Amino acid sequence: MYTFPKGLYADVRLETTRGGQITYQNGTLTENRDARQAGAMVRVFDGTRWYNSAVTDVERVQEELDSLAAMAAPNPHILDHPLVRALEVNRGRHLRWEEADVDAVTGEEKLALAAACLPVLEEVPTLQSSAVTYADGYTVKRFLSSLGADVTFDTRRASLRVDYTLLEGAEPDPFVFRRLGETPGEVAHLEEALRADLEEARDYARRAVPVAPGKYPCILSPLVAGVFAHESFGHKSEADFMIGDETMKREWAMGSVVGAPILNIYDDGSLPGNGYTPFDDEGTAARRTYLIREGKLAGRLHSAATAADLGEGLTGNARAMNFLYPPIVRMTATCIGPGEESREELFAGVEEGVYIADFWHGSGMSTFTIAPSRAWMIRGGKLAEPVRVSVVTGNVMETLHLIDGLSRETDLGAGGCGKMEQMPLPVSMGGPYVRVKELTVR
Amino acid sequence: MTDHIRELYQIREEELSLSVTQGEITEVTRKKIVRSGCRVYAGGRLGVAGALGEPGEDTWLRAEEAAARPGLPWPRGPGEYRPRRRDLSAPAWADGDFLQEMTGVLDTLKREYPQFIFSNKIRKVHSETRLEREGAGLRSADSAVELAIIVKHRQSLSPFDTALEWQGRTWDRGAFLDQSRSQLEAFLRPARLPEGPWVTVAAEPGLLLGKVAESLDGEDLGRGATLFSGKLGEGLFSPAFTLLADRRGEEDPCVPFFDAEGTALPEDCLPLIRAGVLERPLTDRRTAARFGWEATAAAGAMYDGAPRLMGCPVTAVPGAASLAELTGDGPAVWVVLAAGGDYTAAGDYATPVQTAYLLEGGRLVGRLPEFALAGNLYHIFGEGYRGITADRPLFGQRALVTRLKLS
Numbered sequence: 001m002y003t004f005p006k007g008l009y010a011d012v013r014l015e016t017t018r019g020g021q022i023t024y025q026n027g028t029l030t031e032n033r034d035a036r037q038a039g040a041m042v043r044v045f046d047g048t049r050w051y052n053s054a055v056t057d058v059e060r061v062q063e064e065l066d067s068l069a070a071m072a073a074p075n076p077h078i079l080d081h082p083l084v085r086a087l088e089v090n091r092g093r094h095l096r097w098e099e100a101d102v103d104a105v106t107g108e109e110k111l112a113l114a115a116a117c118l119p120v121l122e123e124v125p126t127l128q129s130s131a132v133t134y135a136d137g138y139t140v141k142r143f144l145s146s147l148g149a150d151v152t153f154d155t156r157r158a159s160l161r162v163d164y165t166l167l168e169g170a171e172p173d174p175f176v177f178r179r180l181g182e183t184p185g186e187v188a189h190l191e192e193a194l195r196a197d198l199e200e201a202r203d204y205a206r207r208a209v210p211v212a213p214g215k216y217p218c219i220l221s222p223l224v225a226g227v228f229a230h231e232s233f234g235h236k237s238e239a240d241f242m243i244g245d246e247t248m249k250r251e252w253a254m255g256s257v258v259g260a261p262i263l264n265i266y267d268d269g270s271l272p273g274n275g276y277t278p279f280d281d282e283g284t285a286a287r288r289t290y291l292i293r294e295g296k297l298a299g300r301l302h303s304a305a306t307a308a309d310l311g312e313g314l315t316g317n318a319r320a321m322n323f324l325y326p327p328i329v330r331m332t333a334t335c336i337g338p339g340e341e342s343r344e345e346l347f348a349g350v351e352e353g354v355y356i357a358d359f360w361h362g363s364g365m366s367t368f369t370i371a372p373s374r375a376w377m378i379r380g381g382k383l384a385e386p387v388r389v390s391v392v393t394g395n396v397m398e399t400l401h402l403i404d405g406l407s408r409e410t411d412l413g414a415g416g417c418g419k420m421e422q423m424p425l426p427v428s429m430g431g432p433y434v435r436v437k438e439l440t441v442r
Numbered sequence: 443m444t445d446h447i448r449e450l451y452q453i454r455e456e457e458l459s460l461s462v463t464q465g466e467i468t469e470v471t472r473k474k475i476v477r478s479g480c481r482v483y484a485g486g487r488l489g490v491a492g493a494l495g496e497p498g499e500d501t502w503l504r505a506e507e508a509a510a511r512p513g514l515p516w517p518r519g520p521g522e523y524r525p526r527r528r529d530l531s532a533p534a535w536a537d538g539d540f541l542q543e544m545t546g547v548l549d550t551l552k553r554e555y556p557q558f559i560f561s562n563k564i565r566k567v568h569s570e571t572r573l574e575r576e577g578a579g580l581r582s583a584d585s586a587v588e589l590a591i592i593v594k595h596r597q598s599l600s601p602f603d604t605a606l607e608w609q610g611r612t613w614d615r616g617a618f619l620d621q622s623r624s625q626l627e628a629f630l631r632p633a634r635l636p637e638g639p640w641v642t643v644a645a646e647p648g649l650l651l652g653k654v655a656e657s658l659d660g661e662d663l664g665r666g667a668t669l670f671s672g673k674l675g676e677g678l679f680s681p682a683f684t685l686l687a688d689r690r691g692e693e694d695p696c697v698p699f700f701d702a703e704g705t706a707l708p709e710d711c712l713p714l715i716r717a718g719v720l721e722r723p724l725t726d727r728r729t730a731a732r733f734g735w736e737a738t739a740a741a742g743a744m745y746d747g748a749p750r751l752m753g754c755p756v757t758a759v760p761g762a763a764s765l766a767e768l769t770g771d772g773p774a775v776w777v778v779l780a781a782g783g784d785y786t787a788a789g790d791y792a793t794p795v796q797t798a799y800l801l802e803g804g805r806l807v808g809r810l811p812e813f814a815l816a817g818n819l820y821h822i823f824g825e826g827y828r829g830i831t832a833d834r835p836l837f838g839q840r841a842l843v844t845r846l847k848l849s
Contacts, residue, residue: 054471
């Protein structure tokens with residue numbers, strides 16, 4: 001298909017995406033977007049430096065390959081370079097949705113799907129504003145390399161998000177209801193779930209009081225536990241932070257005890273959902289990578305460059321937001337493994353603490369943060385009054401040791417991750433209910 | 443006005459991006475991207491179709507079809523605008539020269555500070571935004587140089603410790619290196635937190651301004667859904683605090699002088715809060731018409747989407763005092779990185795501070811341990827507000843100075 005330059009490694013990632021977005025703002029249709037785009041990321045590596053180009057005219061890919069090759073220095077030993085030797089050479093078509101008619105749901109039906117939320121919102125007398133947004137997308141990627149890789153795969157996503165503001169007290173309270181799946185059907189007919197969410201939010205807005213700042217035992221919902229795993233440990237497992245860094249290599253030696261013995265965290269791009277990545281953007285197949293197994297460091301996430309630098313195996317985590325960007329090390333679906341207790345048993349173990357049910361955003365470095373959107377006090381093992389919390393924080397390496405309970409019940413949520421200038425990248429996050437002995441709550 | 447209008451919304455971006463690993467440029471990525479949105483206003487509806495690259499007649503036909511079917515009602519038609527061009531771009535910088543210059547900067551940092559690891563991104567970008575009917579309309583062009591260098595001490599267990607940043611239309615190697623040296627020297631000198639609980643804090647203005655800008659959303663404000671609802675005309679903040687909707691491009695390069703509907707501001711800026719008094723919210727044309735306010739050029743759009751209220755860059759107006767004068771003789775805190783914090787609905791703010799330095803007399807004295815800050819919106823921009831620096835001590839950017847509580 002392409003003539004790859006000699007003495008260099010090169011790859012081409014062709015992407016076509018179609019999808020759309022519908023928004024009803026305060027009951028009025030303000031967006032009905034039908035998006036279609038195609039483009040390619042072309043990369044050339046000479047053993048020292050990558051030369052990349054993003055192009056929207058896919059007819060010009062060969063021209064770009066030749067142009068980038070002219071910038072690079074041909075290297076007769078390129079095939080012996082550790083990075084190049086690390087790369088997988090996969091071939092074939094892996095189209096999960098090939099048999100499905102991805103256009104079966106019409107634009108009118110998608111409008112109706114979003115509009116079905118409007119009467120539910122109108123039932124709430126304290127509703128001040130709302131925005132209902134339905135979005136979907138279907139992407140086909142084809143990855144080709146000078147090593148002979150030629151793999152085609154697809155991903156599909158759909159979401160329904162309702163942002164709304166209630167005025168139950170002196171100040172307006174913002175809330176969000178969101179569901180993410182792969183097909184429109186997974187986010188359709190959610191009116192009852194939305195109604196229940198509105199009821200809970202009204203109660204929260206009426207009764208929530210500022211939390212007394214301090215250190216508390218906390219229980220995290222599966223969604224928040226997923227964010228916790230993503231922010232607290234997932235980002236630290238991205239091996240690009242370790243390249244050439246002897247201190248980090250020593251500190252992050254495999255087998256080191258990094259958390260409580262009940263703790264398992266893994267990343268798995270083969271799990272259906274928002275983070276589904278059957279092949280990464282270097283053509284590497286997805287697999288389950290344990291980051292922590294029984295409290296001990298068990299693995300980390302790699303691109304070919306980081307795997308070669310650390311002498312470890314590929315994990316399928318070189319991802320780019322779209323064809324405009326080269327891949328960097330990113331998570332896919334990051335989960336905490338289940339425990340053996342029930343949700344009720346976890347709560348029963350907390351005399352006074354905080355339950356974090358949902359969140360606005362999180363971040364993670366040495367200190368991780370979660371900005372809760374809904375939280376309740378736990379008193380005597382039971383949910384008590386709702387509380388307003390700005391931020392929950394903890395030191396990553398201390399907090400993982402403070403996990404003392406995991407539920408059997410698990411759930412997988414979804415979100416968007418930001419790193420460098422690539423944001424938001426679709427990821428999944430999930431796990432059980434997680435009890436932590438102590439977090440700082442403000 | 444005719445009942446059938448074709449309008450082109452187009453964004454052209456040319457970028458050279460350098461990835462930095464271990465102080466070396468390991469990746470060079472170039473992009474030349476044209477995003478075209480074809481808009482057709484017909485029969486009280488708007489149809490939009492997008493294309494990457496120049497649009498062909500097929501894209502216009504898709505937009506015509508979208509406008510013809512029941513879909514997006516657009517009774518107000520397109521915005522009115524007089525043709526205008528503004529080009530703030532710095533002279534073009536050849537890719538090879540840029541690569542050589544940045545290699546030199548990194549070499550200097552590595553040579554002078556071998557105890558640190560430098561990584562992340564450097565880029566130069568040129569952008570042009572157009573909104574045109576029949577080939578005439580609005581064009582806004584600009585360029586920027588951006589460095590976002592993550593710094594990690596070789597002995598540190600944190601993924602990164604501090605950051606060296608530059609964002610500007612022009613590049614000043616000397617100023618960047620001077621400020622980098624000042625910060626890295628301070629990093630090597632551990633310092634103690636000032637006595638609390640209240641401390642004077644200097645930070646990049648966006649760290650604290652987000653809630654103010656969010657609360658100025660005209661649609662939400664008009665519907666009683668923000669902190670500022672029902673407070674137009676009231677004095678809410680310090681007389682020293684004036685906030686502009688700002689499309690001048692002085693603080694943020696690559697901001698077009700018009701919004702996605704073609705609305706521009708008089709002299710490209712307009713006060714939203716003047717001397718602490720809430721004067722007007724952010725609006726697009728629809729919101730302005732609904733509530734009887736003026737349009738403040740706050741419509742945004744995906745290139746292939748419909749324009750709607752998304753916000754506008756805001757700038758807090760600087761005063762006459764420098765950082766040294768605003769922070770006074772006593773110790774103060776310069777926040778470099780405070781990730782993950784937020785305001786509650788009531789305006790209470792709390793954040794961990796991952797990287798900060800002790801300031802004395804406007805100079806960096808030493809690196810502070812991690813701590814947390816808290817405050818309330820009305821205090822941060824009210825009694826506690828000291829102002830925006832007249833000088834640009836943050837890698838070419840001004841700093842906001844206020845009082846916050848250590849926690």
